[in-house]
Amino acid sequence: MVKVRIWGSLTAATDGRSEVEVDATNLRELLDSLAQAYPGLQPQLKRGVTVAIDGLLYNDDWFTPISDDSEVVLLSRLQGG
Amino acid sequence: MALDKNAPETRSFKVVGSRPLRPDGIDKVTGRARFGADMSAPGMLIGHILRSPHAHARIRAIDTSKAEALAGVKAVVTRADFAAAPEGMEDVLDNCMAGEKALYDGHAVAAIAATSAAIARQAAKLIEVDYEVLPHVTDVDAAMAPGAPALHDGRSDETVPDGYSANVMSRVEYGHGDIEAGLAKADRVLERSYKTAATHQGYIEPHACLATMGPDGQADLWCCTQGHYMVRNTCAALLGMDQGQLRVTASEIGGGFGGKTTVFIEPVALALARKAGRPVKIVMDRTEVLRATGPTASSSIDVRIGMTKDGRITAADAELRYQGGAYPGSPVGMGSMSAFAPYDLENVRTIGYDVVTNRPKQAAYRAPGAPMAAFAVESAIDELAKGFGLDPLDVRLKNAAREGTRSSYGPTFPAIGLEATLRAAKDHPHWSAPLGPNQGRGVACGFWFNFGGDTCVTLNVTPDGTVTVTEGNPDIGGSRASMSMMAAEELGIPYEKVRTVIADTGALGQNEVTDGSRVTFAVGLATIEAARAAKREMCARVAKIWGIDEEAVIWEDGAAKPAGPNAGDYPPMTLAEIAAIASNTGGPIAGHHEVNAEGAGVSFATHIADTEVDPDTGATRIVRYTVIQDAGKAVHPAYVEGQFQGGAVQGIGWALNEEYIYGADGILQNPGFLDYRIPVASDLPMIDTVILEIPNPGHPYGVRGVGETSIVPPLAAVANSVSAATGVRMTDLPMSPPKVLAAVQGQQEG
Amino acid sequence: MxxxxxxxxxxxxxxxxxxxxxxxxxxxxxxxxxxxxxxxxxxxxxxxxxxxxxxxxxxxxxxxxxxxxxxxxxxxxxxMADGETLHPLQRKFLEHAALQCGICTPGILVAAKSLLEQNPSPTEEEARYWLAGNLCRCTGYDKIIRAVMDAAEEMRRAS
Incomplete structure (x- = not known):
């Protein structure tokens, strides 16, 4: 199980919990598992998120590996200038 | 073959870190470089856009018949000439050409293509638009108030609680810990509200493009943009074309800073070209650029910070309200994430509201969302430190985020450079230099994420042993030089033997826009990998020639060599020697790399600003300015310094002069460079720079992006300096002379 | 017409x-x-x-x-260039990396040349005020001013 931290305004979709656990070995599985376990997250996942894995930022690469001891944090989708 | 696996910090470089001349330099100092407006085509028409004179109005009808009847007019388009936009693109289309409503002063409502600019302008006057003028709102706090004129109905997303106006599009919340408990431990809790005005990227080159489209549906577009692949994909979607049928060529780009990361005139030019059957060129004028492109958000921010008397922050809380113009998407999320990012905080929270107003839709502007948030937070920390009589650098050091700190936005930081920038600031002679009368010194920190994204690079070895690097990201500040340097470094050949070109959209796969400080990181990474692929191929060829295993050949100093004594005794073969016989050994040699480059490293900066305020006029002069920033690895230090200096000066303009001024009628009052005043040479001193290099583990050479962080600290650094010079805390940007004078006089009277 | x-x-x-x-x-x-x-x-x-x-x-x-x-x-x-030979200002702009995007560069070069024709030994302040009518949004002017001052010095030595 991977522990995922989510940001405050999303906790409405996770029964108020700011950290949830899902089964995932890569980014795609992580996003799929989150959407399945917490349907309330789906609108935000559809709008897009950035995922911080062990402090580095990932946007789209489904097969980015995630291990059980990875630190995983969901972030609003980032955009640059 | 064995490749160099050195960790970035232990590696020594030959080319990277030097300062060669840029490959596009001669063209740019002789006037030969071709920018957006410098291209023309046989039979070309000139396009012109009719814009709304109202801040908010329903478009009841548009009658174009008189314009179409004018001699020389070849096509007129309105929203009716565009099909419904695909899902997710509706706002982009509506911003390029208004549908049911004009949502801001300057919103495009129709466009004409004619045989001359004069005829096109004359035709615009003949278009009759029947407007029903609606109430408007341009201020973020006014737009949030219940009962405010609503731009859209029912577009607030599920994150917005009940009780807000329909202009609040979304709400975000970040943080951890217990704010109230933390505040209770403080010796002082400071509560302050701050405001920043909307500013424009202010690139000197107005948007320009030249479109052609044939009856077979194939189209070509030349334009100045930060991302021609983005232009292709967006325009194809809005015009109902296949992406492969639209070839977009990026011109040289005359500045962007985020403002050229979307489309405005490009789909309109294509629609006109399609209808007229002739090439159409559209060039914005400066008024159009200011009224109708993408300035950044204005903000209104409340901050609460608790601090102990020895300078430890016990809790930090902020509410950020950003208006991002007429459509959802202000950078408040990034503002909320970045606000407290430099600090190691037990209790932290940011709440952000994305608000729409009757202003042009904001576009990215260099570290979008972060400078305003940093202005508020860094001002508050400065005020608290001063109140306790503490050194503001010591307070920041005491609270600085480090490797292992759980950041305010969630992730735990890997190795980061904030503390190093603070120590360098303390050690810098600027920090201890004496100040004159009416002068003050301010300091502030800044943070930015940096990005990667889709990237393609192809590296070709020519028969005479030179190398061309083909990449797909417009070069906005010298990146072709950086790519050539990284390719030369990796291949072990001189910089002069490599030429980097920016290819059109037909030449490479998808490339993310030149944004998020991503190019030196991501395109650099792909360039290095493409060079490694070419090296592998060359080693394989040489292995065949020598009749030994591929593994027994290594690449060193620009040549293939036997890996060791056991591999055999062969004289090294240089890249040029291998290239000369490529036809005999399997054909042309190339390397390419396609990747979604993830793993960008965050960066931090600390700025020191000295200002002098004229007590009689309120005018502020920048006396001295120093930028200290972590670059990871500076590939071309002169261009890194240039990014530091340019970002700092844009921030200085934001702090002191620049603002979008709307009248009560919702009309922009200052759409020109005379009244929208960006810094000029005589406003400024030299901008000192200190480049720190704390390698990014996500890049083979340790590169972090450098382009954006430099605009984050200056707003607060300058405000803290002006506050020190005047003795009055400045909380409302810009600190224009009348505002500063009023503050100084208010203090004298009070 | x-x-x-x-x-x-x-x-x-x-x-x-x-x-x-x-x-x-x-x-x-x-x-x-x-x-x-x-x-x-x-x-x-x-x-x-x-x-x-x-x-x-x-x-x-x-x-x-x-x-x-x-x-x-x-x-x-x-x-400005004499055939293949760049004007000292053009050369110094390249050496000092005094351009990023390059859109303002032609105007600034023409203005700087005009400055040095009228005043071969400008102070930094004089150069900054002379060029105050030429906007550059990329560089913060630092490297531009350095390039102009350096070119002025080289031209003085050569004359």
């Missing part, structure tokens, strides 16, 4: 063109004579990207009518 026939000296060569009465010199240079080195950044004389010299005087070509060029000597950025 009949056009005006203008004879002028452009970058040393006698040049003829036809233009409309309301056309600016900048439009004539760019659209009729193919000299796109001068840029339009604002069209109101505020940014200096269109700088040229007319009878040796620095002007914004967006503020002058094409018809007013009759009988004048116009010099543009395209004539």
């Amino acid at each position: 009949s056009q005006i026939h203008v004879t002028t000296r452009l970058n040393g060569d006698e040049t003829e063109f036809l233009c409309d009465a309301q056309e600016t010199l900048l439009d004539v240079l760019r659209n009729r004579l193919g000299l796109t080195g001068a840029k339009e950044g604002c069209g109101t004389g505020d940014c200096g990207a269109c700088s040229v010299t007319v009878d040796g005087r620095l002007v914004c070509s967006c503020l002058m009518l094409g018809a007013e060029a009759v009988g004048r000597e116009i010099e543009t950025v395209e004539n």
Whole structure:
């Protein structure tokens, strides 16, 4: 199980919990598992998120590996200038 | 073959870190470089856009018949000439050409293509638009108030609680810990509200493009943009074309800073070209650029910070309200994430509201969302430190985020450079230099994420042993030089033997826009990998020639060599020697790399600003300015310094002069460079720079992006300096002379 | 609408063109004579990207009518280099990395050349005030001023 931290305004979709656990070995599985376990997250996942894995930022690469001891944090989708 | 696996910090470089001349330099100092407006085509028409004179109005009808009847007019388009936009693109289309409503002063409502600019302008006057003028709102706090004129109905997303106006599009919340408990431990809790005005990227080159489209549906577009692949994909979607049928060529780009990361005139030019059957060129004028492109958000921010008397922050809380113009998407999320990012905080929270107003839709502007948030937070920390009589650098050091700190936005930081920038600031002679009368010194920190994204690079070895690097990201500040340097470094050949070109959209796969400080990181990474692929191929060829295993050949100093004594005794073969016989050994040699480059490293900066305020006029002069920033690895230090200096000066303009001024009628009052005043040479001193290099583990050479962080600290650094010079805390940007004078006089009277 | 026939000296060569009465010199240079080195950044004389010299005087070509060029000597950025030899200012701009995007560079070079013709030994402050009519958004002016001062010094030594 991977522990995922989510940001405050999303906790409405996770029964108020700011950290949830899902089964995932890569980014795609992580996003799929989150959407399945917490349907309330789906609108935000559809709008897009950035995922911080062990402090580095990932946007789209489904097969980015995630291990059980990875630190995983969901972030609003980032955009640059 | 064995490749160099050195960790970035232990590696020594030959080319990277030097300062060669840029490959596009001669063209740019002789006037030969071709920018957006410098291209023309046989039979070309000139396009012109009719814009709304109202801040908010329903478009009841548009009658174009008189314009179409004018001699020389070849096509007129309105929203009716565009099909419904695909899902997710509706706002982009509506911003390029208004549908049911004009949502801001300057919103495009129709466009004409004619045989001359004069005829096109004359035709615009003949278009009759029947407007029903609606109430408007341009201020973020006014737009949030219940009962405010609503731009859209029912577009607030599920994150917005009940009780807000329909202009609040979304709400975000970040943080951890217990704010109230933390505040209770403080010796002082400071509560302050701050405001920043909307500013424009202010690139000197107005948007320009030249479109052609044939009856077979194939189209070509030349334009100045930060991302021609983005232009292709967006325009194809809005015009109902296949992406492969639209070839977009990026011109040289005359500045962007985020403002050229979307489309405005490009789909309109294509629609006109399609209808007229002739090439159409559209060039914005400066008024159009200011009224109708993408300035950044204005903000209104409340901050609460608790601090102990020895300078430890016990809790930090902020509410950020950003208006991002007429459509959802202000950078408040990034503002909320970045606000407290430099600090190691037990209790932290940011709440952000994305608000729409009757202003042009904001576009990215260099570290979008972060400078305003940093202005508020860094001002508050400065005020608290001063109140306790503490050194503001010591307070920041005491609270600085480090490797292992759980950041305010969630992730735990890997190795980061904030503390190093603070120590360098303390050690810098600027920090201890004496100040004159009416002068003050301010300091502030800044943070930015940096990005990667889709990237393609192809590296070709020519028969005479030179190398061309083909990449797909417009070069906005010298990146072709950086790519050539990284390719030369990796291949072990001189910089002069490599030429980097920016290819059109037909030449490479998808490339993310030149944004998020991503190019030196991501395109650099792909360039290095493409060079490694070419090296592998060359080693394989040489292995065949020598009749030994591929593994027994290594690449060193620009040549293939036997890996060791056991591999055999062969004289090294240089890249040029291998290239000369490529036809005999399997054909042309190339390397390419396609990747979604993830793993960008965050960066931090600390700025020191000295200002002098004229007590009689309120005018502020920048006396001295120093930028200290972590670059990871500076590939071309002169261009890194240039990014530091340019970002700092844009921030200085934001702090002191620049603002979008709307009248009560919702009309922009200052759409020109005379009244929208960006810094000029005589406003400024030299901008000192200190480049720190704390390698990014996500890049083979340790590169972090450098382009954006430099605009984050200056707003607060300058405000803290002006506050020190005047003795009055400045909380409302810009600190224009009348505002500063009023503050100084208010203090004298009070 | 009949056009005006203008004879002028452009970058040393006698040049003829036809233009409309309301056309600016900048439009004539760019659209009729193919000299796109001068840029339009604002069209109101505020940014200096269109700088040229007319009878040796620095002007914004967006503020002058094409018809007013009759009988004048116009010099543009395209004539700064002597064949393959760059003007010292051009060379110093490259050496100092005094350009990032390069859109303001032609105007700044023309303006700086005009400065050094009138004042071969400007102070930094004089250079900053002379160039205050040329906007650059990328560099913060630091490297531009360094390049101008360095070019001035080299030109003084050479003369």
